[in-house]
Amino acid sequence: MEKKKLISILFAGLLFFTFIIGYNIGLNKESKIKKDTKDKKQQLNLDVSVGKIRDKKILNKIVSKDAEIIFEMECTNESKYMIERRKKAEDEGIVGKKGIELEKIYKKAGYVVKEINDNKVEMIRGTLKYKPNSYILMTENNEIIIAHSDKNGSVFDSEGNILDRQGTGTFLESLRAEDISNIINGHESIQYATNTELNDSIKDFDIKYEIPE
Known part of the structure; x- marks a missing residue:
C-alpha cells in the first residue's frame, strides 16, 4: 500500500x-x-x-573626412524630400563609420541611408506626424521654422510645400542639445495648440520671433 x-x-x-x-x-x-x-x-x-530607392550596398560604404551629412524628410508620396539640416561629417563625428553604423546612430529619429560618396552622406526619413491643427517648430536647411499641421497632422500640402511656413532666422545649432533633439524628433513639447502658446514657448528657446496673433 x-x-x-x-x-x-x-x-x-x-x-x-x-x-x-x-x-x-x-x-x-x-x-x-x-x-x-x-x-x-x-x-x-x-x-x-x-520606398525602393535604397541600395543595400550603401550600408557597407565608409564616410569620408571631406563629406557633408545631409538630413532629409519626405514631403510628398512621390519621394520628394526637404533638406532639414546639414553638417560636416567631421563635426558630426561620423568620419570612418559605415552606413550600417549610421542607421543605428540615427534610428531613433527614423533616418536611413540613401547615399554615401566622397562628397556627401544622405540620410532620409518618412514624414513626421504631429498633433492636428497645431503650430510646429521644425528645421529647414538648418533654420528653425514655424509650420502649421493640417487636420491629419501633416505639415506638408499635396505638392510638398510647408503649410503656413514662417522663418525665424534662428539656426538649429544655436539651441540647447535637448531642444535640438526635441525638434528633430518631433516631440510634443514643440507642438502648440495656439499661437499664444507658441509665442510664450519660443522665448525659452531664445528665438527672436513672434508670430502675429
Missing part, C-alpha cells in the same frame, strides 16, 4: 515538473514570436517610409 502511495506521489510530481517545463517553453516561444513580429513590423515601416 505504501509502495503504491509513493508511486502515486512520484507520478504526480513528474506530471507537475513536466507541466512547468512545458509552460516555460511555451512562454519563451510566445515571447520570441512577439519579438519577431515586432521586428518585422518595424522593418516593414522602415521600408515603406523610403
